[in-house]
Amino acid sequence: MNLFKPILVLDVELSERIADVPVTYDHTGMPYQRARSLVRFHNKPLGLVDLNISDSGLTASEHAAAIWRKLGSKINAQLRANGLPEVSTLDESGLPFERVPTCVQDRNLFLANAPFASVIVCTRDRATSLGRCVRSLLKLDYPAFEIIVVDNAPKTNATEELVRREFGHLGESAARVRYIREPKPGKSRAANTGAIHARGSILAFTDDDVEVDRHWLTELAMGFMVTDHVACVTGLILPAELETQPQFWQEEFGGYNRDGNFDQRIFNLENLRWRRQQEPLYPYTSGNFGAGANLCFNREAFIKLGGFDPAIGAGTLTIAAEDTDILFRTVIGGQTVVRQPSAFLYHYQYRDYESLRKQLYSYGHGFTAHLMNCIMRRPSSLLDFASMVPYTLFYLFNPTSPKHAKKTDDFPKELAKVEMKGMLVGWWAYLRSRWRNRGEVRLGQNTSDVALNDRQARLQGEAARG
Numbered sequence: 001m002n003l004f005k006p007i008l009v010l011d012v013e014l015s016e017r018i019a020d021v022p023v024t025y026d027h028t029g030m031p032y033q034r035a036r037s038l039v040r041f042h043n044k045p046l047g048l049v050d051l052n053i054s055d056s057g058l059t060a061s062e063h064a065a066a067i068w069r070k071l072g073s074k075i076n077a078q079l080r081a082n083g084l085p086e087v088s089t090l091d092e093s094g095l096p097f098e099r100v101p102t103c104v105q106d107r108n109l110f111l112a113n114a115p116f117a118s119v120i121v122c123t124r125d126r127a128t129s130l131g132r133c134v135r136s137l138l139k140l141d142y143p144a145f146e147i148i149v150v151d152n153a154p155k156t157n158a159t160e161e162l163v164r165r166e167f168g169h170l171g172e173s174a175a176r177v178r179y180i181r182e183p184k185p186g187k188s189r190a191a192n193t194g195a196i197h198a199r200g201s202i203l204a205f206t207d208d209d210v211e212v213d214r215h216w217l218t219e220l221a222m223g224f225m226v227t228d229h230v231a232c233v234t235g236l237i238l239p240a241e242l243e244t245q246p247q248f249w250q251e252e253f254g255g256y257n258r259d260g261n262f263d264q265r266i267f268n269l270e271n272l273r274w275r276r277q278q279e280p281l282y283p284y285t286s287g288n289f290g291a292g293a294n295l296c297f298n299r300e301a302f303i304k305l306g307g308f309d310p311a312i313g314a315g316t317l318t319i320a321a322e323d324t325d326i327l328f329r330t331v332i333g334g335q336t337v338v339r340q341p342s343a344f345l346y347h348y349q350y351r352d353y354e355s356l357r358k359q360l361y362s363y364g365h366g367f368t369a370h371l372m373n374c375i376m377r378r379p380s381s382l383l384d385f386a387s388m389v390p391y392t393l394f395y396l397f398n399p400t401s402p403k404h405a406k407k408t409d410d411f412p413k414e415l416a417k418v419e420m421k422g423m424l425v426g427w428w429a430y431l432r433s434r435w436r437n438r439g440e441v442r443l444g445q446n447t448s449d450v451a452l453n454d455r456q457a458r459l460q461g462e463a464a465r466g
Contacts, residue, residue, distance in 0.1 A: 007242035008035040008053070009346075012067065014075065014095045015042055021051065021058035030243075038238060038344075039067050041095065042082070042103050043215045045236060045262045045341045046074045060092035107215070110222050117145040117217055118200030122190040123208040124151070124315075127158040129348065134167060134177060136211040142218050146199060151181045152190035152315065186315035187292075188308035188322045192443050195299070195307060203302055207293040211240060212345040219343035220296040227266055231301035231335035232327065234290025235343030236262070246356040247349045249415065252406045253360065256291045256347065267327075268336040280391040283331045284374060284384070287367075290337065292323030294345055305329055307443030312369065317433035318426065320366030325373055332378070360415050364422025369430035376434065 008025060012018060023031050035051040035058075049070045051058060058066075068075070068090040075095075076086040082101035119137055123130045130149065137147050147167075151159045160179055167177035182193040195203055204220055206212065216235065223233030237256030242248050267289045275282045283289075292313075297305075305326060313322025330337055350356050374381045385392075395401045 004245035008032040010037040118198035120194035130208040150190040150194040153185040188313040192307040204296040223340040235294040236341040240346035265339040286328040311433040311437040317429040318369040320362040361422040364419035365426035368426035372427035
């Protein structure tokens with residue numbers, strides 16, 4: 001096995017000057033031989049560019065040349081889309097056009113009448129990472145929003161103390177950061193609790209181990225205007241760091257941007273036959289639609305869906321898949337999910353091998369739990385599954401399948417076995433969890449939800465009045 005060399009994670013905005021890439025960076029003090037740049041133009045991600053760093057680093061000119069070699073055609077396509085002239089090369093000055101691009105005009109027009117939004121962060125005993133997350137949320141370039149921190153069955157008061165100490169003053173006057181404790185464990189239950197207390201007409205869900213881009217919430221909210229019947233908008237999740245081998249393996253496994261696609265995509269039941277020609281397991285592979293760290297729902301649609309299923313997800317016997325489940329239910333219910341890459345954030349992935357093992361086990365666990373859930377909700381899914389068996393076997397086991405395409409020879413075979421072990425028991429864990437949670441009233445399933453909607457309307461009125 002080759003000795004892993006850390007990868008420097010960079011963010012390059014082409015409307016600004018392109019920077020040199022030094023050998024070391026202050027935030028780690030480590031020497032780097034490799035780097036990976038997220039390249040974007042006025043917040044639209046165009047792709048990732050891998051760089052080799054010499055002993056003296058890379059000059060801005062060399063950095064720009066590498067970006068142009070990889071993404072030149074995409075850069076010009078983006079310029080055309082924004083009513084700007086094409087270019088024949090890229091240098092260290094970037095692309096500082098005097099004319100305001102169309103995407104910026106659209107964003108400014110939207111922000112003039114942006115709806116009030118609620119950002120819901122579910123957490124449990126991770127005050128340090130939560131603080132970093134909330135600080136990034138408070139820098140959002142969005143005119144009207146609140147942050148709801150849902151403390152899920154905590155063992156200590158550390159999270160409550162952090163919110164009150166560092167953000168409590170905002171909660172008193174601007175109602176910007178609010179703290180809620182959900183005593184029953186389960187991420188799905190915590191997220192639903194946050195939704196009940198939310199004042200926003202749109203509900204953005206994220207995790208406590210991320211940092212968001214300043215336009216993140218704006219781009220999520222704008223995603224609802226892309227087409228008709230949009231119930232949910234998801235965004236791009238990128239690694240905040242690639243300092244250890246397990247973090248890199250997580251990306252090889254698929255990361256959160258599983259298909260490596262930076263284009264906006266629309267998921268629904270239209271042209272289902274054509275979609276299955278492109279992706280034979282559609283829409284059951286709803287993990288490709290997005291992930292729970294970067295989801296945004298129209299509130300009314302979220303309530304009609306019944307919110308997250310409290311029998312699924314972190315803190316339950318199924319361990320994972322609460323996001324896969326609700327995204328599947330959204331599409332199968334006739335609504336649309338829009339994946340909006342310009343709504344991106346950075347996720348701090350596990351640095352150690354044992355945590356990665358547990359994560360991949362949970363992925364496998366959640367995969368078959370999700371499939372069993374599909375069968376329980378829609379028995380007709382069995383007919384679909386029967387026709388999908390050949391491709392499913394190819395997808396799971398063939399090294400050339402989309403699931404395994406990113407893996408190098410160094411990817412540990414043990415991790416694939418760990419994921420498979422999770423698959424073997426996930427379906428049974430779901431049945432047990434469903435039984436354990438029998439009788440629990442779901443969001444939107446009883447008469448008190450009328451009062452809930454009335455309460456939300458009142459809260460929205462309060463938010464509008466400031």
